[in-house]
Amino acid sequence: MTRSDTDANFTPERKRGSGVKMVYDTLRDEILDLVLPPGSPVDEVQLAERFKLSRTPIREALVRLAGEGLIDTLPNRSTMVSNIDFLNLHTYFDALVLMYRVTARLAAEHHRTEDLEVIRARQAEFKAAVEAQDALAMIATNAAFHSAIAEAGRNSYFTGLFNRLLDEGRRILRLYYQSYEDRLPQRFVDEHEEMIAAIAARDLETADRLARTHAEQIVDQIRTLFARKGRLNISL
Amino acid sequence: MTRSDTDANFTPERKRGSGVKMVYDTLRDEILDLVLPPGSPVDEVQLAERFKLSRTPIREALVRLAGEGLIDTLPNRSTMVSNIDFLNLHTYFDALVLMYRVTARLAAEHHRTEDLEVIRARQAEFKAAVEAQDALAMIATNAAFHSAIAEAGRNSYFTGLFNRLLDEGRRILRLYYQSYEDRLPQRFVDEHEEMIAAIAARDLETADRLARTHAEQIVDQIRTLFARKGRLNISL
DNA sequence: ACGCGGAATTCTGTCGACAAATAAAATACA
DNA sequence: TGTATTTTATTTGTCGACAGAATTCCGCGT
Incomplete structure (x- = not known):
């Protein structure tokens, strides 16, 4: 079930506010389950076409993930999955x-x-x-x-x-x-x-x-x- | 200085990524200093014209504030400054x-x-x-x-x-x-x-x-x- | 051959606009 | 007069597009 959710979610129409939560939960799980390993680049347009959404809700989900420290976003530059701080x-x-x-x-x-x-x-x-x-x-x-x-x-x-x-x-x-x-x-x-x-x-x-x-x-x-x-x- | 920052920040041109941080910091301080009392309605377009910005960066700042629990956002409905939980x-x-x-x-x-x-x-x-x-x-x-x-x-x-x-x-x-x-x-x-x-x-x-x-x-x-x-x- | 500078590309940040959803107002009906 | 229903209006969520920044690539000069 999890597998079919991640790659082929072909829901033609979603409820109005559920897009961001969907993206947020999915990305969060993929990061925490190491499906997206630390350091992986996170491309907005790639995610946009994957979830069949505009970049706006994608960005909102990314902002929330960044707020929890799960992704690091360099200003005007790439954003990536945050690294695990093994030293500390x-x-x-x-x-x-x-x-x-x-x-x-x-x-x-x-x-x-x-x-x-x-x-x-x-x-x-x-x-x-x-x-x-x-x-x-x-x-x-x-x-x-x-x-x-x-x-x-x-x-x-x-x-x-x-x-x-x-x-x-x-x-x-x-x-x-x-x-x-x-x-x-x-x-x-x-x-x-x-x-x-x-x-x-x-x-x-x-x-x-x-x-x-x-x-x-x-x-x-x-x-x-x-x-x-x-x-x-x-x-x- | 704080006063002149809040109401009349007539900076005609801002640096590219500084808009959201500006809005975020300002709203955050206003909330924490009780300038915006708990329960105050937070209107996006009002903030947009106040900061001379589009709604997009305003929304991003609001998402971050919501992530810290400083504002509560009802889906498809109003968003307001979060109340202080005096009971707990x-x-x-x-x-x-x-x-x-x-x-x-x-x-x-x-x-x-x-x-x-x-x-x-x-x-x-x-x-x-x-x-x-x-x-x-x-x-x-x-x-x-x-x-x-x-x-x-x-x-x-x-x-x-x-x-x-x-x-x-x-x-x-x-x-x-x-x-x-x-x-x-x-x-x-x-x-x-x-x-x-x-x-x-x-x-x-x-x-x-x-x-x-x-x-x-x-x-x-x-x-x-x-x-x-x-x-x-x-x-x- | 190597370093430097400029053009091209790619991605992010921002914008204005549209559409859905809810609340408010107005109207119809009992 | 009070209630239910339709209409209006306001606000949010989403979209496509444009412009700025930075990396990359390429050509030029030494």
Whole structure:
């Protein structure tokens, strides 16, 4: 389905305001899923004829993507998919660990019963993705799981910041989960279960600690993955 | 100068890509400084003839502002300056306190000597603004001071998040500092000095604690201010 | 052969205009 | 007089086109 959406969307007539959202969502997914690798040139007229639209809505979508830092646009010059800053990865990981902790802690403090149902549903989806060994689905469901925890924390600023952070790191996580394509990290599923239990028990400290170890473990594995890869090919 | 910029900018010829940035910066400042109060309608053609531009660059600026949540745009309908969410103010304050703490702690850990010079310079500007009893300057210099601390933390994600948060709260702080127009909170200047000392001494815990009390104190005062105001006029 | 300068091309930024969609106004009807 | 329906009007979303900027290519000169 995703495949047929991207290349051959032959919808002769679209609803009035849906063009930009369509282009925005499509390009966003393609960038975050590394279909458009970092550094790829983004040509407006090319996109215009691809989506059968004028350049105006294309530009609007590009402006929004630029606002999220997904594309870099040189004034009066070419615009390209933004590069992943591998040098400052640790800053991203620090931020991610902190947000994992804060959201888990707040969820333990402020969640309601209906929140737990949503979280458990997301966890079930994540578990299914892990068992199916579907890397892309693991990324999405894992993000949705932690996003649901953030929602349960009932702080729109943190959820916004956290979702933003998860999106920004989606390309990194994409590389990370790719390396797991064969073996399945069942451990993550178990750790998620523990976090749910701590949140349900309103145990702030345990939720915080679990989120911290969970996050730091992932960060360590990503680090070793990149260290391994870095010796082979520095490029990208 | 600000006044003459807003209404009568009769520059006959602008450089090619500077139009959107001009409109964006101007509108952004007007929104954050409450010149355009929340709920104000934003008319494209009105702005177009005000800035002597076509609707296209105006729209681009509006898209970027919408991306930052400063304006809300109803599809196919009017677009207006976004309202301040007074009901969920505590979520903003929680996020602000956390970022104050994190940035101060990181600054104490990672700062270099040249960072301290910048921080002290910002503090001097803040002190001057307080002594001059200039509310707008106090907002700007206070934000610049804490932003400089965040920069010294050497984590681009946190600085980005923090600056974003400071911007989002600029309208709230605008209301807050307005209430101080007469008496001057010399205490804040002293607390800033203490924070600088803790950061310079690389005392993480003290920097964290000072940032926390500093932030929470401001939050409390804003709370009481709004509680006082809330009894008088609920509107706005 | 190599560097410099100008022409051509390509892409972006801006413009004016048209069409769809919604809100407001006016009219018809009970 | 109040309500429903049509008409008008305002505003947004989209389009095609033009002009400015910058890269590229090509020819010229040393």
